[in-house]
Amino acid sequence: MARPGFKLDMLQDFSGGLNFRSDQFNLASSESPKMLNVDVDPRGGIKMRLGVNRRNSTALNSNVTGLCQFTPDGGTARVICSYGTTVAESATDDFTSLAGVSVTDGDRLYGQTTNSKFYGVSGTSSSFVYDGSSALNLASNINGSAGNYPIAKYTCHWNNHAWVAHTTESGTAYSNRLRWSKLDDPESWREFDYIGVNVGERGDAVSGLVPFADRMLVFKTNSIHVLYGSSTESFQLHSLSQDVGSVSDSSPVSTPYGVFFWYDRQGVWMYNGERFVWVFEKLMPAIDDGRLQFNSPPQLAWFKNRLYVSIDWSDTSSAVTTRRVLIYDPTLGETGAWTMTDIDANVMLTFAPPNAAQNLLGGCSSNTGRVIHLEEDLESDIYGATATHITSSYTTSWMVGGNPIVRKRWGKPRIVVSSDNTVALAATLYTDYDTSSSKKSMNFGVETPVTAAATWALSAGPTGGTGVWGDDPTNSIWAAETNTDITNIERLPTLGTAKAIQMRIDGPTSVNEAWEVNAMAFTYLHRRLR
DSSP: OTTTTTTEEEEEETTTTTTOOOOOOOOOEESSSEEEEEEOOTTTTEEEOEEEEOOOSSSSOEEEEEEEOOOOTOOOOOEEEETEEEEESSSSSOEEEEETOOOTTOOEEEEEETTTTTEEOSSOOOEEOOOOSOOOEOBOSSSSSBBBBBBEEEEETTEEEEEEEEEETEEEEEEEEEEETTTEEEEEEEEEEEEESSSSSOOEEEEEEEEEEEEEEEEESSSSEEOOOTTTTTTTEEEEEESSSOOOOOEEEEEEEEEEETTTTTTTEEOOOSOOOOGGGGHHHHHTTEEEEOSSEEEEEEEEEEEEEEEEEHHHHHHHEEEEEEEEEESSSOEEEEEEEEEOOSSEEEEEOTTSSOOOEEESSSSSSOEEEEEEEESSSSSSEEEOOOOOOOEEOOTTOOOOOSSSSOOOOOOEEEEESOOOEEEEETTTTSSSSSSEEEEEOOOOOOOOOOOSSSSTTTSSOOOOOOOTTTOOOOOOOOOOOOEEEEEOOOEEEEEEEEEEEEESSSSSOOOOEEEEEEEEEEEEOO
């Protein structure tokens, strides 16, 4: 309880997530202008994100440009990837190259599984088939004969047909063309089984195919179309929007909430089956000021009820960028919330073997030749042979105590902090809307009890008698349980006088330990306005 005359301002709802609005004065108390490698708990609180772990202990020769899933009936599910001109597969860890097939260096690999065979396309190279033991290039004839698969940028399986789009036929590119195979026969294609999607409109090109319930969405760079039907005789194409589309090779993704996609320089949109919803409003200033850049396309993936978006980022809006992963949780708040990580991932894949746990995979950009698993139960990132420390921080919105212009005397804040091990955190104070220099730094954290084995006695005492409590250090522990979360209410020093305050919480600087903050309490006393 606050002292008489002091008022209490509680911060225990962090569900607003990131908000990059330049007018930070109007941020909600649950929002943050800056946070890195921190997850938001829907029940309240913030915590350091989980780590990543390498899939392949042996690095590939160049960066991965495509990730796909091969799921044969009754067989072993595999990850298919492209790097350089090579196509490779992985059942559990390291990748094995597939002899006899290749892609154009730098082109994105897309693929789909039909009848226990994987069919891959990559733009201008021959399409190929892989049955789990061998791979070969296919011809691209469209005369109804067997053993063919058109050259194309995009492919998927929907309604018992194989589909390709943005094709190359007899050396001519058809960026608006959508083709389908014979029924349940992905290696047989007829000449006139195609649709020209919005040909000649705005220089548009097909940029993605996404099966969505009873329909298939056909994305172009500036428009979106929907295909209904179940056969050559019943397929019908309709226009959904001429106002939004999807960036090429950005991989729109279907989810229980709808289909998410990245449009031009506007960020992420969602189509829920009825209307289009813009979900990137809070992060849009990062595009406007050049922090979020487009050296390579954004990549989208859906995993455990959250949207993952990898993007090019520069804190200083310079031309040199690194890859970061934004995470959107639609269950937080009224419109969902965003967080940011510094995970090194470009292309991504939700690997979902039947009747097995799903995994979110990413092809690294800076860590050459690595494929990683995201959301691993780790307190550090493992891209290669050694662990990388996770630098984590959370900055509050400006707290004004009900009045943004009246000076206040701020008391001693309390922070509810948890960890399963000893961890040192730091709190940095900013005042009066000035983030260029801090006013005070304060250390706090969690110190957990000793968990090493201890015994009452291992031999008879000096006055005789046995008096032995236990003689097995393994089973005679007299200490706290290991891996038990400890929660402390830390009391920090007085903050001083200011119209408004902002607090940045920094995780440990070197020790690889997870941490969590569940609430912050600030006391203040209004000064007289003169």
